[in-house]
Amino acid sequence: xxxxxxLGSHVSVSEGxxxxxxxxxxxxxxxxxxxxxQYPNQGLQLLLKYTTGxxxxxxxxxxxxxxxxxxxxxxxxxxSAHMSDAAEYFCAVSKPYSSASKIIFGSGTRLSIRP
Amino acid sequence: xxxxxxxxxHLITATGQRVTLRCSPRSGDLSVYWYQQSLDQGLQFLxxxxxxxxxxxGNILERFSAQQFPDxxxxxxxxxxxxxxxxxxxxxxxxxxxxxxxYQETQYFxxxxxxxxx
Numbered sequence: 001x002x003x004x005x006x007l008g009s010h011v012s013v014s015e016g017x018x019x020x021x022x023x024x025x026x027x028x029x030x031x032x033x034x035x036x037x038q039y040p041n042q043g044l045q046l047l048l049k050y051t052t053g054x055x056x057x058x059x060x061x062x063x064x065x066x067x068x069x070x071x072x073x074x075x076x077x078x079x080s081a082h083m084s085d086a087a088e089y090f091c092a093v094s095k096p097y098s099s100a101s102k103i104i105f106g107s108g109t110r111l112s113i114r115p
Numbered sequence: 116x117x118x119x120x121x122x123x124x125h126l127i128t129a130t131g132q133r134v135t136l137r138c139s140p141r142s143g144d145l146s147v148y149w150y151q152q153s154l155d156q157g158l159q160f161l162x163x164x165x166x167x168x169x170x171x172x173g174n175i176l177e178r179f180s181a182q183q184f185p186d187x188x189x190x191x192x193x194x195x196x197x198x199x200x201x202x203x204x205x206x207x208x209x210x211x212x213x214x215x216x217x218y219q220e221t222q223y224f225x226x227x228x229x230x231x232x233x
Contacts, residue, residue: 108157
């Protein structure tokens with residue numbers, strides 16, 4: 001069975017500071033990993049995804065995530081936070097080649113940005 | 116804008132009632148997924164339709180049902196509503212891609228319908 005754990009339901013950083021949102025996964029097979037963002041009153045939007053190949057994945061809006069198999073982690077980072085980054089972020093996992101219906105979502109981390 | 120539309124945006128109703136939520140996928144997308152997002156249970160997959168046929172079922176209650184019509188829009192019917200059904204209901208559509216990384220579906224989510232059961 002697969003699962004994903006997001007450490008910290010709420011993270012607050014200052015504008016311009018590093019953003020680090022933590023995600024650990026459990027999977028019996030090499031996973032596909034995703035980060036989604038949900039802005040207020042909007043649906044989820046795919047930020048980035050890891051399938052195979054390069055373990056450092058770059059996404060939209062300056063975010064990136066690194067797949068670390070030895071640590072079963074897929075943490076999301078951004079060097080410099082912007083006020084517009086305030087949103088809820090979801091880490092997700094699925095098996096390779098599986099339907100999107102099999103994607104398992106984490107419980108989410110709400111990111112707040114302090115002026 | 117993801118290209119997925121959902122109506123209505125907000126819905127307030129009473130316990131025991133029945134409501135219908137509507138979703139129009141992105142042009143050309145054959146798959147439609149329904150999700151429920153609540154504070155206590157997070158984002159839960161309910162059901163998937165592909166080109167009019169049920170493809171996958173998740174944690175969908177028997178009181179809930181869905182269908183996808185020939186024009187590919189989908190409706191989620193919620194009946195005998197309970198207070199605990201209050202949640203944000205999302206629809207997503209997907210496109211499948213094949214690359215060196217393998218087969219992958221990319222989902223596009225609608226803005227959701229916020230249901231409040233009083």
